[in-house]
Amino acid sequence: MDAEAVESKDALATVEAGLDALETSSDHEDSTLIRVVRAAYPPLLALALILAVWQLLYASKIWPDWKLPGPSQVYDSLKDAFSNGDVWPAVGHSIGHGAVGFAASVALGTPLGLLVGRFQPVRAGIGPILSGLQSLPSVAWVPPALMFFGPTPAMLYTVVLLGAVPSIAVGVVAGLDHVPPLYLRVGRNIGARGLASVRYVLLPAALPGYLAGLRQGWAFAWRSLLASEIIVQSADLGHSLGFLLKNAQDTNDMAGAFAAIVLILAVGVAVNQLLFVPIERRVLKTRGLA
Amino acid sequence: MDAEAVESKDALATVEAGLDALETSSDHEDSTLIRVVRAAYPPLLALALILAVWQLLYASKIWPDWKLPGPSQVYDSLKDAFSNGDVWPAVGHSIGHGAVGFAASVALGTPLGLLVGRFQPVRAGIGPILSGLQSLPSVAWVPPALMFFGPTPAMLYTVVLLGAVPSIAVGVVAGLDHVPPLYLRVGRNIGARGLASVRYVLLPAALPGYLAGLRQGWAFAWRSLLASEIIVQSADLGHSLGFLLKNAQDTNDMAGAFAAIVLILAVGVAVNQLLFVPIERRVLKTRGLA
Amino acid sequence: GSSKSSSKGAGSDAKAAAVTSAGSAASELRLGYFANVTHATAVVGVAHGDFAKALGTTKLSTQIYNAGPAEMTALLGGQLDAAYVGPSAALSAFVQSHGEALKIVAGATTGGAELVVKPGIDGPADLKKKVLATPQKGNTQDVALRFWLKQQGLTANADGTGDVSVNPQDNATTLDQFKAGRIDGAWLPEPWASRLVLEAGAKVLVDEKDLWPNGQFSTTTLVVGSDFLKKHPDSVRALIDGQIAANQWITSSAADAQQLVNEQLKKLTGKALTDEEIKRSFSEQAATNDPQAATLQTSLDHAVATGLLKNTDLHGIFDLSILNAELAKNDQPAVSDAGLSKK
Amino acid sequence: MTATIETGPGATAVRHQPAVRLAGVTKTFRDGGAPVLDGIDLDVAPGEFVCLLGASGCGKSTLLTIAAGLDAPTQGTVEVPDGRAALMFQESALFPWLTAGQNIDLALRLRGLSARRERRAEAERLLALVRLHGAYDKRPHQLSGGMRQRVALARALAQDSSVLLMDEPFAALDAITRDVLHEELVRLWEATGLAVVFVTHNVREAVRLGQRVVLLSSRPGRVAREWRVDIPQPRRVEDKDVAELSIEITEHLREEISRHGR
Amino acid sequence: MTATIETGPGATAVRHQPAVRLAGVTKTFRDGGAPVLDGIDLDVAPGEFVCLLGASGCGKSTLLTIAAGLDAPTQGTVEVPDGRAALMFQESALFPWLTAGQNIDLALRLRGLSARRERRAEAERLLALVRLHGAYDKRPHQLSGGMRQRVALARALAQDSSVLLMDEPFAALDAITRDVLHEELVRLWEATGLAVVFVTHNVREAVRLGQRVVLLSSRPGRVAREWRVDIPQPRRVEDKDVAELSIEITEHLREEISRHGR
Ligand SMILES: Nc1ncnc2c1ncn2[C@@H]1O[C@H](COP(=O)(O)OP(=O)(O)OP(=O)(O)O)[C@@H](O)[C@H]1O
Numbered sequence A, B: 001m002d003a004e005a006v007e008s009k010d011a012l013a014t015v016e017a018g019l020d021a022l023e024t025s026s027d028h029e030d031s032t033l034i035r036v037v038r039a040a041y042p043p044l045l046a047l048a049l050i051l052a053v054w055q056l057l058y059a060s061k062i063w064p065d066w067k068l069p070g071p072s073q074v075y076d077s078l079k080d081a082f083s084n085g086d087v088w089p090a091v092g093h094s095i096g097h098g099a100v101g102f103a104a105s106v107a108l109g110t111p112l113g114l115l116v117g118r119f120q121p122v123r124a125g126i127g128p129i130l131s132g133l134q135s136l137p138s139v140a141w142v143p144p145a146l147m148f149f150g151p152t153p154a155m156l157y158t159v160v161l162l163g164a165v166p167s168i169a170v171g172v173v174a175g176l177d178h179v180p181p182l183y184l185r186v187g188r189n190i191g192a193r194g195l196a197s198v199r200y201v202l203l204p205a206a207l208p209g210y211l212a213g214l215r216q217g218w219a220f221a222w223r224s225l226l227a228s229e230i231i232v233q234s235a236d237l238g239h240s241l242g243f244l245l246k247n248a249q250d251t252n253d254m255a256g257a258f259a260a261i262v263l264i265l266a267v268g269v270a271v272n273q274l275l276f277v278p279i280e281r282r283v284l285k286t287r288g289l290a
Numbered sequence C: 001g002s003s004k005s006s007s008k009g010a011g012s013d014a015k016a017a018a019v020t021s022a023g024s025a026a027s028e029l030r031l032g033y034f035a036n037v038t039h040a041t042a043v044v045g046v047a048h049g050d051f052a053k054a055l056g057t058t059k060l061s062t063q064i065y066n067a068g069p070a071e072m073t074a075l076l077g078g079q080l081d082a083a084y085v086g087p088s089a090a091l092s093a094f095v096q097s098h099g100e101a102l103k104i105v106a107g108a109t110t111g112g113a114e115l116v117v118k119p120g121i122d123g124p125a126d127l128k129k130k131v132l133a134t135p136q137k138g139n140t141q142d143v144a145l146r147f148w149l150k151q152q153g154l155t156a157n158a159d160g161t162g163d164v165s166v167n168p169q170d171n172a173t174t175l176d177q178f179k180a181g182r183i184d185g186a187w188l189p190e191p192w193a194s195r196l197v198l199e200a201g202a203k204v205l206v207d208e209k210d211l212w213p214n215g216q217f218s219t220t221t222l223v224v225g226s227d228f229l230k231k232h233p234d235s236v237r238a239l240i241d242g243q244i245a246a247n248q249w250i251t252s253s254a255a256d257a258q259q260l261v262n263e264q265l266k267k268l269t270g271k272a273l274t275d276e277e278i279k280r281s282f283s284e285q286a287a288t289n290d291p292q293a294a295t296l297q298t299s300l301d302h303a304v305a306t307g308l309l310k311n312t313d314l315h316g317i318f319d320l321s322i323l324n325a326e327l328a329k330n331d332q333p334a335v336s337d338a339g340l341s342k343k
Numbered sequence D, E: 001m002t003a004t005i006e007t008g009p010g011a012t013a014v015r016h017q018p019a020v021r022l023a024g025v026t027k028t029f030r031d032g033g034a035p036v037l038d039g040i041d042l043d044v045a046p047g048e049f050v051c052l053l054g055a056s057g058c059g060k061s062t063l064l065t066i067a068a069g070l071d072a073p074t075q076g077t078v079e080v081p082d083g084r085a086a087l088m089f090q091e092s093a094l095f096p097w098l099t100a101g102q103n104i105d106l107a108l109r110l111r112g113l114s115a116r117r118e119r120r121a122e123a124e125r126l127l128a129l130v131r132l133h134g135a136y137d138k139r140p141h142q143l144s145g146g147m148r149q150r151v152a153l154a155r156a157l158a159q160d161s162s163v164l165l166m167d168e169p170f171a172a173l174d175a176i177t178r179d180v181l182h183e184e185l186v187r188l189w190e191a192t193g194l195a196v197v198f199v200t201h202n203v204r205e206a207v208r209l210g211q212r213v214v215l216l217s218s219r220p221g222r223v224a225r226e227w228r229v230d231i232p233q234p235r236r237v238e239d240k241d242v243a244e245l246s247i248e249i250t251e252h253l254r255e256e257i258s259r260h261g262r
């Protein structure tokens, strides 16, 4: 066995140890400072690593800088955009449209998912349609939406709803399917019928799966929104993240395009880390799953 | 109380009864014929309803036919496309690329999800990046992918992977998070360490959530694929569903665009009903969840 | 100019105005165009105030598009009243609406398209096995390239196969791909042809002008929705007046016009062209009110010949009566509809 | 003081309206499979305390589920004239998204108690009854097996149904806590006139609590034998009468089990 | 025939290497919360059969989990020199994605048996041992509570570990099946020299099976008292000696529980 093989075997052992590690995780809690540092360093490390690799690739000049701009160029481009005052309205518009569209999708997708998940005939009838709709890319919806609504927020919302509602409904169905039937029986026995059963038993029981579905639903909503922002630009829609990206791409401004991508990523990460992750963690914790 | 209020109250009662109905579902099984008819009629009914409403809207002439083509026009357009010989190669190409891209995404996303789900530092470091990537629309990836790979299948796969891998990994993480810790403890106690624990305990325990994630992952993969097919056309990529749709849209051929959408929907529905639904149903059934 | 209400007092809502009696001015005119050099007429008309001045009380609202099909989709959907667009996009929208939805009421730009290629390609023979780009399948340049290739005895099939591979793709992408050596040339409108020449060292193999009689072919036209034209001919007249003024200004004060257009590009897209690029672009094209009606039929013939379109009857696509009336008022010669005004 | 009742038509019939009536209940899980329950006739009078004994896997839980209306019998009828019977499940089946107290609170709310303060007080009272003072805010996963069972008992009591079906409610409790809860249960039963069906494997417990002890046979589950327990309350598990009857019943249980093979 | 051992340092010490050694084990679930276990010292000799008694919620399950190495003590040390101890959980905890037989099969496979035929035969043997012939292909949700517990027992036995920790393994079984399994378990234990820690609420069962009975106090869990059971096997639950010692132990249990108050 040569050195490399030994090493890879060791690596495997480390992985295996790691895989076991969590299972004995002690309930011991550290001081707040240590916890903050602990929580902050892995993402920072990851970020630093990415920047380092990026800078290395850039500095190695394998690709010309109009193909792969360096971190500093992207940083400059970002700084420019911020000082232009372009960024905040764009981020605001996109997040605003995204939030409204997502909220509407949740409001529509949840009851739809409940109907599909609970009524066998509805499931057989509408279930396939939902999964079909899920498979249509937003780009396909933009032209018809444009035709019916023009380049207005109504068009954006149509595309967002068509992207997110099926996804959220499918998530609700999956969540419902994974509810142990015992809970439904208990619920019925203690007198939860109809809507009370939905509110007090079904929804809370399906909550972990539902949250996972919402997260995917948000991804669909946000992506659909950006796709339409990229394809359609109008005064009614104002500046948006998609507009920034498309503009940069149209003007072959790679650094600008990367900057827009960084912004979109940042919003995506922020929404997840500030909204979904804490909620999910709390739900799992109260149920003794984490 | 007026008649309408009474009616809506009745409707509510019906809904509540329906919501309860499944919980007492008897295990009684009917003959095969009856079962087939039962299984077939709700989707057929749904289809018939949609066609009827569509035809009604069309016949009412609220919109000109270049804005809302009628079912018969779309049917003609589909027939044309089939007789042209355009359809089968296009469907074949798209499904082929979709299948390869999805398989690769599963192969990459699953271990990635396992790592992120099981190692706290990896989760803290990579988790946010995954959710960030999930929030980038495929349209944003097409230009860079095109720049690095040209209009080749490699470009398609890049976009598909960037869309589906994060989604699948996030699905795996959600599935893992929902595994009752008791199973992990049992697994450890009966001697499942490291990779054996992954194979014999973690993955099967997370399977229902994982399947739900795969389904969303497939939706992401397929949508990303179509988005790139719509944006990029080249000899290397050949005919594809996205190509058909884009062509129709570019020539403002609404009937053609609807026909392409119908094809895409049909493929989406077929993949779900023939692949995911039966697998999910079996998994749920063996676990006593359905 | 953005006064809200029409003289009829029917309210500021465009739809409300639209149902009032024929011949009245619309309360609003929704105009689509590209933030692009070939749409200089529209850019100037908006930024220089020519449209607003001519439209008077009619409110002008503008929508920027970056592709003809999307713009025509909006027009077909009744979301736009008028649009500057390439003739091929106008053509397919005309065909899809059975000749009902729109009319070409004026030209805007002529010229400004070239086949630019890598150095070392000196003639059609060198194009075998090469990859060329066009802005969009079936658009004016795409048709021109395919027909030209056909004339040179080279095949270029609709799906990209053949002696020469034709990839319809985004112009910005084309620039990058050309720089990266992934494509060997492209048939492009301005300013992209100039950018490939100036930024990426491409050379001109064919100037589309040389292929047409008198070197005239339509690049951008003004189309209006048929309904709008029927209900508000006065507004269309005003728009055309504005365009005539804008085109006049572009021709008479070329340098100012170039500067204004470049400023607008910067404002609308965040990035301006270099002086050199904008100068070269403008030198390749010309502002005109003539839609070069005769070239449209030829162009359709070419598209049919290359298998991109089915043959259709173009009669009724033009309505140049207003334009000619207004040109007459301005002491300019009338333009020809090549017999395509009447159905 | 004790009497054996031979099973047979009419033997268990109660003159007036019963609290629970199972008539000819048969349950088969798979088409063509052997029935788990086979023609069970069982009437429980209002205010009656019936204990159900039988081998592991003979169908006791299935019977309770059917009596509670949560599963449909393959054949036969179930009547619970007073509405739905409260069922305490064998797996305590607390909702993991609620605390112990909230689990009880939900049952109170669904029963119709709307005043929040009142519900809280009642939940605390029930928790105290099952000797779980101060466990209101504990999550189910933070409780021991026996504690969970007691919360489930409190939840079943919170339903305030006139029929209480209990599936091995005290199996995970120590002898002392069990004694205490026996007393509480009997007191409650005497005070409220509840009809109780109580499944247990502890024969002494059955005799300690029940007015009637029903022995189920297995494969298929049928009513094998019944005993009327005439020992006056308060009884104790250690009482001689209880012990004697227990030994007799255990003997029959053994016979039943050996008859039906392994 | 029975002896009471006073607890105290060294009292439970076994001369040679013990099979399980807990030293000063303390467990607190929340920072600053009251400890559930407090300084538990417990040695189990190889081949010894120890029964653990204690009030519901006193920490028995927690103790077993710690002994099995599935949870870390807040303080103190755990040693199981022979590797990991097999633990039979209180909630039978079968994997729902496997059949009863496959659950056992997995334990066999992970223990190192690679021949499929051999595993199948062994699984069938273990199922027969727990009186579940022909249940190989049943899914956990198709089994009754007692049947699930028996499958879990079979799975724990399949691990073939030298230490077996059992958490109320027979709580859901009828008296007869329980008797049968008592016999099987003792036979197995005598044949293999297994060290067993057996948690139960049934005092008679503890005396029927154990060589040593350990009583835990509650809040915090400490070793309150120990008894050595010198009654020779085979014992029966009904034996007079067993009954007598049971009564004594129950008395102490009662004292413990009343001392720690409600
Ligand atoms: N869903 C099901 N599918 C198939 N068989 C089932 C199902 N539920 C129960 N059974 C079978 O029915 C029989 C009776 O089960 P039940 O749970 O009623 O027994 P029990 O008398 O409560 O036993 P225990 O005392 O062990 O709890 C068992 O043999 C079991 O295997």
Ligand SMILES: Nc1ncnc2c1ncn2[C@@H]1O[C@H](COP(=O)(O)OP(=O)(O)OP(=O)(O)O)[C@@H](O)[C@H]1O
Pocket (backbone or CB within 6 Å): D141, D142, D143, D144, D145, D146, D147, D172, D173, D174, E029, E030, E036, E054, E055, E056, E057, E058, E059, E060, E061, E062, E063, E090
């Ligand atoms: N994860 C946890 N978090 C907080 N408290 C816990 C946790 N697990 C157990 N406890 C507490 O520890 C104590 C002991 O629990 P344990 O399950 O060990 O009791 P037990 O002796 O096995 O009881 P039983 O006989 O009822 O099964 C209980 O008071 C319980 O509330």
Ligand SMILES: [Mg+2]
Pocket (backbone or CB within 6 Å): D060, D061, D062, D090, D167, E144, E145, E146
């Ligand atoms: Mg049972």
Ligand SMILES: [Mg+2]
Pocket (backbone or CB within 6 Å): D144, D145, D146, E060, E061, E062, E090, E167
């Ligand atoms: Mg316990």
